[in-house]
Amino acid sequence: MKLVVVSAGLSVPSSTRLLADRLAAAVGRQAEAPVEVEVVELRDLAVEIAHNFTNGFPGRKLAAAQEAVTGADGVIAVTPVFTASYSGLFKSFFDVLDKDALVGKPVLIAATGGTARHSLVLEHALRPMFAYLRAVVVPTGVYAASEDWGAEGLEDRVERAAGELAGLMQGLRRSVPEQPGELPVVPFAEQLARLAAS
Numbered sequence: 115m116k117l118v119v120v121s122a123g124l125s126v127p128s129s130t131r132l133l134a135d136r137l138a139a140a141v142g143r144q145a146e147a148p149v150e151v152e153v154v155e156l157r158d159l160a161v162e163i164a165h166n167f168t169n170g171f172p173g174r175k176l177a178a179a180q181e182a183v184t185g186a187d188g189v190i191a192v193t194p195v196f197t198a199s200y201s202g203l204f205k206s207f208f209d210v211l212d213k214d215a216l217v218g219k220p221v222l223i224a225a226t227g228g229t230a231r232h233s234l235v236l237e238h239a240l241r242p243m244f245a246y247l248r249a250v251v252v253p254t255g256v257y258a259a260s261e262d263w264g265a266e267g268l269e270d271r272v273e274r275a276a277g278e279l280a281g282l283m284q285g286l287r288r289s290v291p292e293q294p295g296e297l298p299v300v301p302f303a304e305q306l307a308r309l310a311a312s
Contacts, residue, residue: 115149115283117141118186122156122193122204129226131155133258133272134192137224140276141188146284152186154179156203163203166210176210184215188222188283189249191240195227199239208247216249220282222275224256233257252278 119138123130134153142149156163162173172180183189193204208216223240225232236255244251254275262268 115187145280188220192224216247221249222279230259
């Protein structure tokens with residue numbers, strides 16, 4: 115399975131990238147099949163993203179990033195919070211993706227910020243954007259404020275969200291087959307209901 119991590123952190127080191135790496139590692143631990151992880155660092159693509167807006171053509175690195183996201187089995191999207199929302203660079207990258215690139219694709223949303231007061235950015239900004247792009251956003255989003263690092267709770271949220279993404283990526287299966295040797299795929303609505311209830 116291929117997992118693409120989109121990180122919009124700007125600094126080096128970046129708490130946004132740190133959270134992204136923790137989420138990716140947790141998905142790898144919980145997935146039943148090997149997970150190949152590719153990280154897309156948006157700060158390295160900023161100039162090409164801007165040029166894409168003005169000339170309509172992606173540069174070589176941006177085109178590779180777009181292709182990676184389009185071909186992924188799942189996506190982790192992590193942004194720092196700027197002015198109570200996702201960063202402009204984060205939004206710009208998803209603006210230059212093909213409009214159908216994320217249709218039906220499992221996506222885990224996450225964000226970092228200086229204060230817990232911005233935690234609702236996941237629900238009022240990220241989730242609606244990915245719903246508009248027709249992605250399947252896992253029920254648990256992960257927000258990490260400065261005080262969350264090293265505190266109780268963050269790792270539990272990371273593990274829960276990663277488990278939900280891993281489950282969607284590999285397709286949840288019925289525990290009892292209808293026919294001997296048959297493992298039918300659980301209907302998608304039922305998968306989401308199970309994840310929400312877990």
